[in-house]
Amino acid sequence: HHVIVAGYGELTESILEELGDDHEFVVVVKEPTTASALRERGFNVLTEDPSDAASLDHAGIDRADAVVAATNDDGQDALAILTARQLQPDVRIVAAATERENEEKLRAAGADTVISPAVIGGRLLVQSALGDEHAEETAKQVTEGEEPGGSPETQSDEAADGN
Amino acid sequence: HHVIVAGYGELTESILEELGDDHEFVVVVKEPTTASALRERGFNVLTEDPSDAASLDHAGIDRADAVVAATNDDGQDALAILTARQLQPDVRIVAAATERENEEKLRAAGADTVISPAVIGGRLLVQSALGDEHAEETAKQVTEGEEPGGSPETQSDEAADGN
Ligand SMILES: [Ca+2]
Ligand SMILES: [Ca+2]
Numbered sequence: 262h263h264v265i266v267a268g269y270g271e272l273t274e275s276i277l278e279e280l281g282d283d284h285e286f287v288v289v290v291k292e293p294t295t296a297s298a299l300r301e302r303g304f305n306v307l308t309e310d311p312s313d314a315a316s317l318d319h320a321g322i323d324r325a326d327a328v329v330a331a332t333n334d335d336g337q338d339a340l341a342i343l344t345a346r347q348l349q350p351d352v353r354i355v356a357a358a359t360e361r362e363n364e365e366k367l368r369a370a371g372a373d374t375v376i377s378p379a380v381i382g383g384r385l386l387v388q389s390a391l392g393d394e395h396a397e398e399t400a401k402q403v404t405e406g407e408e409p410g411g412s413p414e415t416q417s418d419e420a421a422d423g424n
Numbered sequence: 425h426h427v428i429v430a431g432y433g434e435l436t437e438s439i440l441e442e443l444g445d446d447h448e449f450v451v452v453v454k455e456p457t458t459a460s461a462l463r464e465r466g467f468n469v470l471t472e473d474p475s476d477a478a479s480l481d482h483a484g485i486d487r488a489d490a491v492v493a494a495t496n497d498d499g500q501d502a503l504a505i506l507t508a509r510q511l512q513p514d515v516r517i518v519a520a521a522t523e524r525e526n527e528e529k530l531r532a533a534g535a536d537t538v539i540s541p542a543v544i545g546g547r548l549l550v551q552s553a554l555g556d557e558h559a560e561e562t563a564k565q566v567t568e569g570e571e572p573g574g575s576p577e578t579q580s581d582e583a584a585d586g587n
Pocket of ligand 2: 494
């Protein structure tokens with residue numbers, strides 16, 4: 262798998278963690294400070310605008326299996342999606358709509374899958390508040406990445422380095 | 425069901441939509457402009473600080489089935505959770521960790537379920553990018569609130585009032 266992560270936002274750390282060591286990927290970010298911080302952490306980074314055709318070319322879009330467009334700026338995501346789709350009609354493109362009213366627009370721009378974390382979050386919270394055990398399990402599975410009933414000890418203790 | 429929505433943030437519109445007309449709920453928000461905007465839309469609102477015991481009393485915590493603490497300020501969520509848990513040891517409390525390193529803290533404060541929309545979003549995006557059809561289905565279910573294969577026409581056309 263070769264995956265292009267187009268831009269950096271709130272979801273990117275989860276994306277990088279989920280990609281882990283098992284997948285080849287490159288992060289394309291315009292901001293030099295974000296780029297060098299990621300590079301120092303050992304990530305494969307291009308300091309370029311992910312909505313430019315040249316950047317996606319440099320990132321290897323011709324051999325990419327997927328492009329992830331999930332910054333906090335849905336307009337930038339739309340531009341990256343449009344560029345990627347134009348360069349590679351068959352590449353898989355997934356995106357996150359920060360504002361839920363942009364879901365359809367990102368789909369129209371060419372994304373195969375568009376999620377809205379706020380919608381998902383609100384939905385799971387309410388279902389869980391109302392005692393829906395299925396929502397509980399879904400939330401647990403997608404949050405902790407484990408089967409329901411699995412051991413919570415498998416979670417890493419990240420609170421230690423946070424603030 | 426009586427549900428208390430403690431505070432207003434990015435997830436709140438999805439929460440209100442999911443609660444819909446089927447459940448009795450009250451939104452407790454400190455900011456007068458947010459409160460009156462919600463009130464004008466017909467919601468049951470208290471213009472009070474959701475982390476105060478008196479506010480949660482006014483909101484009917486003694487007969488509440490659940491409290492939802494999901495603002496963008498995890499510290500405020502923690503305070504609301506601590507207050508609610510102190511007032512009602514048995515009430516169901518669900519929360520959203522805006523920063524994923526706060527998940528454990530919100531749980532420690534007394535929340536029964538804590539989700540992190542960024543973690544869920546990142547996870548679903550990557551799984552979907554890598555062609556995991558189960559992730560696709562999960563994303564579709566939790567995003568569109570329908571069974572896989574259901575009709576997308578059931579989604580409301582909210583883009584019209586956005587922006
Ligand atoms: Ca976005
Ligand atoms: Ca929060």
